[in-house]
Amino acid sequence: xxxxxxxxxxxxxxxxxxxxxxxxxxxxxxxxxxxxxxxxxxxxxxxxxxxxxxxxxxxxxxxxxxxxxxxxxxxxxxxxxxxxxxxxxxxxxxxxxxxxxxxxxxxxxxxxxxxxxxxxxxxxxxxxxxxxxxxxxxxxxxxxxxxxxxxxxxxxxxxxxxxxxxxxxxxxxxxxxxxx
Numbered sequence: 075x076x077x078x079x080x081x082x083x084x085x086x087x088x089x090x091x092x093x094x095x096x097x098x099x100x101x102x103x104x105x106x107x108x109x110x111x112x113x114x115x116x117x118x119x120x121x122x123x124x125x126x127x128x129x130x131x132x133x134x135x136x137x138x139x140x141x142x143x144x145x146x147x148x149x150x151x152x153x154x155x156x157x158x159x160x161x162x163x164x165x166x167x168x169x170x171x172x173x174x175x176x177x178x179x180x181x182x183x184x185x186x187x188x189x190x191x192x193x194x195x196x197x198x199x200x201x202x203x204x205x206x207x208x209x210x211x212x213x214x215x216x217x218x219x220x221x222x223x224x225x226x227x228x229x230x231x232x233x234x235x236x237x238x239x240x241x242x243x244x245x246x247x248x249x250x251x252x253x254x
Contacts, residue, residue, distance in 0.1 A: 076129065076153070077142070078165060084139065091136040100128035109164040117161065121151040129161070131168055174226065175233045178240050223247070 076095050083089040106116040106128065113131045120127035153161065227241035234240060 096133040097129040115164045117157040
């Protein structure tokens, strides 16, 4: 159980309910770390204890503040500062993400997945040196890429028929070294 209500609300007698999110310890999955997945988040080394905590957006509930304060005799751990910021950003992203047109989402569902070998061959043909540099910095398994942001150029609410292409804006956020 992780309390996701602001610290000052826990101390305030004017606040009746506290929001929490249930979690469990899990094995690291690059696709679920660093906020890449909007529904599931893994916090690596969550409490500076080496364990990975997995949280799910659908597991948020409100509990009475009085119950929390009277039953808080279990050990309490604090998230690392980095994981606290990541958790806050991940929770907020649920409400601030832009919706995509249905026709765009349908196209993504039917898009061909490029496998690792095919991508490496294409990069090698374009520039063998570039291929080595990309391989060193970007792992296709999910780490050290921390985020991939997709936006549509122009009006994102327009539905386009199959004969018209969407223009994409992509931004990749990555660490310069291996994932921790």
